Amino acid sequence: MNKITLDDLTLKEGDNSRFIVLDGGRITHPSEFDGVIITGPPAAGKGTKTPIFQDIFKEYGTDLTHLSTGDVLRELVSDARKKIPKLYKYIEGVIDFDNRDFQYFYNFLRKTEKFKPAELGTLALALNVKYIMDRGELVDDNIMTAAVAERIGSDDKIESIKPLYDGFPRTKKQIDLMSDMLGKEGRRVDLIIMAYGDNKKSVLRALGRRICPNDGTVYNVAVNGQEPKDGKYCHKCNSEVVQRKDDLKIVDRILTYEQNTAPAISYMINKFKVPVLLSNVLNVKLGQNLAEEIRKMEKPVIKEFYK
Numbered sequence: 001m002n003k004i005t006l007d008d009l010t011l012k013e014g015d016n017s018r019f020i021v022l023d024g025g026r027i028t029h030p031s032e033f034d035g036v037i038i039t040g041p042p043a044a045g046k047g048t049k050t051p052i053f054q055d056i057f058k059e060y061g062t063d064l065t066h067l068s069t070g071d072v073l074r075e076l077v078s079d080a081r082k083k084i085p086k087l088y089k090y091i092e093g094v095i096d097f098d099n100r101d102f103q104y105f106y107n108f109l110r111k112t113e114k115f116k117p118a119e120l121g122t123l124a125l126a127l128n129v130k131y132i133m134d135r136g137e138l139v140d141d142n143i144m145t146a147a148v149a150e151r152i153g154s155d156d157k158i159e160s161i162k163p164l165y166d167g168f169p170r171t172k173k174q175i176d177l178m179s180d181m182l183g184k185e186g187r188r189v190d191l192i193i194m195a196y197g198d199n200k201k202s203v204l205r206a207l208g209r210r211i212c213p214n215d216g217t218v219y220n221v222a223v224n225g226q227e228p229k230d231g232k233y234c235h236k237c238n239s240e241v242v243q244r245k246d247d248l249k250i251v252d253r254i255l256t257y258e259q260n261t262a263p264a265i266s267y268m269i270n271k272f273k274v275p276v277l278l279s280n281v282l283n284v285k286l287g288q289n290l291a292e293e294i295r296k297m298e299k300p301v302i303k304e305f306y307k
């Protein structure tokens with residue numbers, strides 16, 4: 001096909017996982033993978049599928065590092081905290097003053113004359129990210145892309161990682177920025193995995209999920225065999241289990257995804273021109289062997305495509 005539309009990306013009950021490829025698209029064998037994107041609606045089982053795909057591609061000799069955007073930002077900040085503890089304290093003290101941007105932190109660090117020029121950008125970016133997160137704001141597309149670039153392309157990392165991007169890119173602007181950034185870093189994306197789930201099942205699963213506040217054990221009142229004791233207590237420590245706020249917002253998150261992110265995905269596929277694995281879990285029953293069922297379904301599809 002010439003162009004992929006949202007309709008092409010829709011799987012229905014009974015469809016199996018499958019690859020779609022654009023005419024003239026670039027197909028890279030998994031042994032040569034440089035990066036993979038996993039995307040899909042909230043609660044579509046991305047968390048369950050990610051380690052399965054990592055395992056499958058490891059069999060081809062490619063070790064994909066899971067890069068979730070939240071982790072990328074947190075790591076950037078915690079690395080900076082280790083590197084510049086004193087300055088960090090100082091910045092924390094002034095953080096509530098007027099607007100501080102990347103340039104402010106850059107100039108501030110430069111004036112201290114304590115850092116190598118190569119370090120200034122990374123540290124200023126980390127301080128800027130911390131500043132934004134402390135104020136409860138979302139980092140913008142430019143900063144998000146810069147943080148990802150930092151994680152995959154740092155000069156001081158001798159062995160560069162092969163990223164499995166999760167949650168990035170999410171908007172058309174991020175897709176354009178990522179494409180430019182990969183070009184500059186001499187990096188590629190070789191596969192897009194579109195984790196597809198059944199919205200109804202996703203909502204049930206998210207609404208049924210319960211967490212032990214004491215030890216983090218996850219239960220599900222909607223899944224046989226995963227219920228908490230008497231419907232509300234942790235089997236390990238007897239604490240009363242709770243619902244995550246995030247899980248309660250699931251319907252909102254799915255709507256936002258369908259309005260904003262889903263259209264961006266067809267844009268991304270047409271831009272990167274790499275194969276898309278439409279990864280279906282519609283035919284898999286919820287239950288304890290979900291991971292095994294998914295593996296059994298995906299592996300032959302991948303082996304067949306890359307044979």
Ligand SMILES: [Zn+2]
Pocket residue numbers: 212213214215216217234235236237238239
């Ligand atoms: Zn517990």
